Amino acid sequence: MAGTFQVIGTATPRADAAEKVTGEARFTSDSMMPGTLWAKSLRSPYAHARIVSVDTSRAAALPGVRAVLTGADVSGVLFGRRMRDVPVLAEHVVRFVGERVAAVAADDATIAEAACQLIDVVYEELPAVLGPEAGLADGAPALHPNVNSYAGLPRTVEGNLNAFVTDSWGHGDIAKGFAEADVIIEGTYTTQRVHQGYMEPHGCLVWIDGAGRLNAYAPNKAPHRLKSNLADALGMAADQVVIHHSVVGGDFGGKGSPMDVPLCYFFAKMTGKPVRATMTYAEELSAGNPRHASVSHLRTGLKKDGTLVAHEARILFDSGAYGGFKPVPAVNLPGAAHAGDPYRIPHTFIEAVHVYTNSIPGGFYRGPGAVQSNFGIESHMDVIAKQMGIDPIELRRLNLIEPGEETATGHHAPAMNATGTLDASLAASEWFSPKPLGIGRGISLSYKGQGEGQSAAGVELRPGGVVVLHTTVFEAGTGSYTVFAQMVGEELGLPAEGVIVEPWDTDDGPFDTGIGASRVTRVAAPAVHESATEARKQLVVVAADALGWPADQIDVRGYEVVRRDTGEGCPWPEFLDRPIITQATNTESEESPVASFMAQIAEVSVDSETGEIKLLRVTSAHDTGQVLNPIGHQGQINGGVMQAIGHSLMEEIGVGSDGRVDVASLADYRMPTTMDLPVLTTALVESEDGLGPYRTKGIGEYAIGGLAAAIANAVADASGLRIASLPVTAEKVYAMLRALR
Secondary structure, three states, rough: OOOOOOOOOOOOOOOOHHHHHHHOEEHEEEEEEOOEEEEEEEEOOOOOOOEEEEEEEEHOHHHHEEEEHHHHHHHOOOOOOOOOEEEEEOOOEHHHOOEEEEEEEEEEHHHHHHOOOOOEEEEEEOOOOOHHHHOOOOOOOOOOOHHHHHHHHHHHHHHOOOOEEEEEEEEHHHHHHHHHHHHHEEEEEOOOOOOOOOOOOOOEEEEEEOOOOOEEEOOOHHHHHHHHHHHHHHHHHHHHHEEEEOOOOOOOOOOOOOOHHHHHHHHHHHHOOOOEEEOHHHHHHHOOOOOOOEEEEEEEEEEEOOEEEEEEEEEEEEEEEOOOOOOOOOOOHHHHHHHHOEEEEEEEEEEEEEEEOOOOOEOOOOOOOOOHHHHHHHHHHHHHHHHHHHHHHHHHHHHOOOOOEOOOOOOOOOOOOOHHHHHHHHHHHHOOOOOOOOEEEEEEEEEEEOOOEEEEEEEEOOOEEEEEEOOOOOOOOOHHHHHHHHHHHHHHHHHHHEEEEEEOOOOOOOOOOOOOOOOOHHHHHHHHHHHHHHHHHHHHHHHHHHHHOOHHEEEEOOOOHHHHHOEEEEEEEHHHHOEEEEEEEEEOOOOOOEEEEEEEEEEEEEEEEEEEOOEEEEEEEEEEEEOHHHHHHHHHHHHHHHHHHHHHOOOOOOOOOOOOOOOOOOOOOOOHHHHHEEEEEEEEEEEOOOEEOOOOOOOOOOHOOHHHHHHHHHHHHOOOOOOOOOOHHHHHHHHHHHOOO
C-alpha cells in the first residue's frame, strides 16, 4: 500500500507544532476579556453528608467579590454528557469529597479563593458508600433516590437504585456451555482509578453577548456536544449557545464534559461580566473525571484440550457520585463488551454494572472499559493456561477468532489480521529465545473497531494561492489537523505544509460528534477528501474558462494547472480572482466492518528478595491499513505505551475510608517519565483492509489497551506470583513473597 500516494504516507511534522512551541497557540487560559471575573468553588470535606445550612454573608462582604452562588441559587439544574445527574452546585446533599458546594466570582483568583474560605457550611455526615460492592450490598443507602427522574437515563432502574445502568452482551446458551465444559476456572481482577494526565487542567471563559447568547471558550474535544449539553441543562435553544475554538492541551478522553461552564454562565448572567474558572491539579485529582475503577469476576469453561466453550463475565464499575461524565447512549463503558475477546466462544454472557458510590465521578479515558476488561480476560487466559498445563501462546492461538466467525458477543467478526499480528509480535519480541532466571515474558491480545459519528470539512482556495482547510474537529493533540492537511495536499498536489487549517466555531460549521471512539479519521476523512476533490474540480472549471483550455485535459499540480495534451502550465494564483469554497459532511452510522488488532508483549525482571519489577522491553504489534503519517502513527503508539506503563505499574488515585483521595498534586501522583521507558519495539502488519478513501485503520486508543495484562503475565512468568489487581507493584510482589516464606 505504501508508495501509492505522494503526500499520504510520508513523515510529516505536526501542523500545529510551530505555534505550540513558540507560544502562539491560544489555549483557554490565554483568552481574556476586559472586566473578566474569576470563579472559585468551595468543595465538600465529606464523602456523604446533608447540607444543613450555608452562610455566605462574610464572603459576599469581602472587597472585590462580585457574586456568590449556592445550590439554592441553581436549584434543579442538572447537566451531563448524556444522562443529566450532575448538579451545578450541591443541593441538600454532598456525594463525594471535593464536590462543589458554593462558589464565588471576584475581581481576581486570590480574592475568590479567600472568599470561599469565609463561607460557613454546616453538614450532617451520612454513611458513605465506598466501592461498587458496598453500593450493591443489602442495606446500602440509595445515593440517588430519584435516579429514575433523570433525563437521559437509558432505562428504568429496578431493585438497587445504586446500580443505575446494567448492560449485557452474549450469545448461545451459557448454562449449556458450562454443562459441556470439562474444566471451569474462575478469577477476579481489579483495576484502579487513574487520571488522564493531560497537562492543561479543565478551564473555561464564559460571557453573554448582546443578543443574550452564552459564549464560551473551553478545552473541549466535542464542542457541538458541549453546545447541546449546555442548551439541554439550561433550558436554552441550541442556537443560543456558541462554543469558540480553543486549543486543547491534551485530552485522552477526559475533556468532553461541561465541568465549570454552567457555573460560570450563572455568574456571567448575574454580573453581566465575562467569568473564567480554571481547576487546580488538586481539584483535577480529587474532582475531575478519571478512569473508572473496576472489579471483574470471570468464569470460563473449557474442554480438556483447551477449547473455550463457555465464558461468563460480570464487571462492576465504580461510577463515583455521578454518571453524567459518560457520553454513550447506554451511559456505560462500551469496551466492557470485549471481556471475552478476541476469542471464539460459543456460549457467553457478559454483564457490566455501573454503581453509584461516594467517590470521584468516573469519566472516559482512552479505551474506556476496554482497558479494564482486557486486564481481566488476558490475565485470566494465562491463569487458565497455567492450570491446564497449556502454553499460553498455544491456548490463545487455538481459540483466536478467525475472519467470518462470530465474536464472543455474537457479532460478525470485523476484518482484521489476528494471526498475522500475533506472529509478528512473537518474532519482534524474540518470544521463544532463552531467558535467564528472574526474567519473564507476558502477552496480551485485543482489537477495536472505529466509532460512528458525523463530521464536516470545507476547502477554500483564495486568490494569491492560499489554501485553507476548515473543519468541525477541535484538535485534541492527536495530530488530526496534520493528516487532514496531508489529505488536502494529496488531492491538490501540495505539500501538507502548504495547507492552513482553520477550525470552525460551533456557529460556523455543521454538527460534529467530536473526538473519541477512534472515529476521527474514519468519520472526518471522507468529508475532507470530498471537499478537496470538489475544490480541485472547481479550479479546473475556472482554469478552463480563464485560459481557454479544454477542461478534460487539465490537471492540478500544486500551485499550477497543467494541460496534459500540450504540457503547458500556468500558476493558478495568477488567474483566480474569487475564492473557491467547498463544504462536505460525512455521516457514519453503521458499526465499523473493520478493526485494528493488537498484540503486546512485555519482558520484565523480578527481584526474588525485594519484589522490585523492572520493565525491560515492550513489543507492540499492530494490524494497520494505510498509515497516513508515520511520525504521528508511531507517536500514538509511543504515547499509549507510556500511559499504559503508568496505570500498569505506578499510577493510582486511592480513596481512603473517609472518602478522601490520597493524592493532592502531581508531586504525589506518580506518572512515568522517560527514565521509566523500556526498549520499545514496534511491528506493523499492513493490510488492504481499511476504511474511507485512503483505507485507514485507527491507532489512537489501541496502544494503551493490552500492556497491563502483558506486564502482570510477565511478572507471573518471572516469579510464579499472580498479581490480579492494578497497579502491579513491588510492594504487592514483596507481600506475596513474604507470605510464601
